[in-house]
Amino acid sequence: FLAAGTYELSFDISGNQRNSGGDTMAVTLGGFFDQNFSLNSSDPWQTVTYQFIVGSDTSDSIIFNHAGGDNIGIMLDNVVLSSVDVPEPGSLALLGLGLLGLRVARKR
Numbered sequence: 001f002l003a004a005g006t007y008e009l010s011f012d013i014s015g016n017q018r019n020s021g022g023d024t025m026a027v028t029l030g031g032f033f034d035q036n037f038s039l040n041s042s043d044p045w046q047t048v049t050y051q052f053i054v055g056s057d058t059s060d061s062i063i064f065n066h067a068g069g070d071n072i073g074i075m076l077d078n079v080v081l082s083s084v085d086v087p088e089p090g091s092l093a094l095l096g097l098g099l100l101g102l103r104v105a106r107k108r
Contacts, residue, residue: 001059006084008051009033009062015043016072024067025074029081030060039074051084 009029016023024038032052062081066073 002054002057004054004056006051006053007032007081008049008084009079009081010047010049011079012045012047012077013037013039014045014075015039015041016075017041018072020072023073025076026063026065026067028063028065030058032060037074045075045077047078 011027013025018041020041022038022040024036026034026036027048028034029052032054033050035050037048062079064076064079
């Protein structure tokens with residue numbers, strides 16, 4: 001379930017490290033994220049990060065679909081889906097007033 005807001009999907013992938021050629025993997029999260037990855041077996045670990053905005057409450061699944069030629073495929077680790085805090089205008093205004101107050105106090 002995802003409430004309306006900004007989110008970040010992050011995961012690590014690498015080749016299968018078995019010298020068996022290349023593999024592909026499709027990663028899908030509803031209509032928010034849809035990408036294919038192709039890696040050679042010797043490709044090192046890399047982190048993939050993607051931010052997206054959910055306009056209204058929804059529920060969906062993250063799907064990692066291996067389409068390689070063996071039973072190992074692309075290696076996957078550290079899957080994280082997290083909410084990204086976006087500063088509210090009121091918070092930014094308070095920060096601005098605080099900085100302005102420090103500047104005035106410094107001049108005195």
